Amino acid sequence: MANTLILIRHGQSEWNLKNLFTGWRDPGLTEKGIQEAKQAGIDLKNHGYKLDLCFTSALKRAQHSLDLVLEEMGVVNMTIIRNQALNERDYGDLSGMNKDEARKKWGDEQVHIWRRSFDVPPPGGESLKDTAERVLPYYKGSIEPEVLSGKTVLVMAHGNSLRALVMLLENLSPEEIVKKEIATGVPMIYQLDENGKMISSGGV
Template structure:
């Protein structure tokens, strides 16, 4: 992946999807439910943190969701970079997409109940929500105002920011950062526990990124 010089991209933002959770392992729709990390998820977070430490990354502030799988990932990774006591702000605006009636259901069982095509539409369309839940478009509408009002000002001050969140709240941020369409962002796959380092210009605009997957 490409990198940039400090002069070209003075601002740094690192995004990480939480490590594997108990419900990821069980193939359940999780959403705003609150399962813990698996042993493998803990290991993923440790490895992700070690990769950040190897590159000398340090942060001025961290943000995470109100859910324990993201909070645990955040704590583990910050410990690995030698910042276990870094100021960390948790807010439900960074929560995973709310899956409504699907939450807690096995994905295979949901396919049997509603049909595989309908479930796929709910999972991978941009603006079609599951019953009583959020579409990705709804998630973007929740996440972006919080990012612009609360997180971006820290970046624009030159602070290095770390965010540990979820697949769809990260997609909301990535859509904004990379200027992607709804169709493009729903296709973006995000691995658990893998940091994505964004280099941003003085106005907080995307310059380049590096995925720390090795």
């Protein structure tokens, strides 16, 4: 189908499993994460999707997930564009810290604000607003034009970089997007009109 954008969050990482703030740190996938990514590829193949172009972040958990999706879809020669604009939100001083330990150090309420507010960054890190301000120009300049040329484009990225895209595509408010959960390894499929507006969205 023309003008199709597929968004997938990488499979579960080793630090997701350990309940650590990950951000720009670069842990690998767990066995569950590998299976999640493979299943995404199987589902896309079974629903007849043919990819023209892929984008991913500079982090290996996303790159490995994309490789697994393409392998399951039987895709051999695919153009893959890697760019750190699609990286996860930078958690700054929280990176590598257990979320429960962070709550003990700074308090439940403060950690909750850092995690779930739109525009309050953790020390040395990015807010979701900051993340959106690097993701969306890259999307508008590099990804959207490819989709609007009639291609089916897959973006394999991260919870917060994808939140920025979902906020734009679904026209969500800051209050709505911070509450939206993005599951690991689950394709989100958008059909766009010639102006880049969402016509429909769904899964596989």
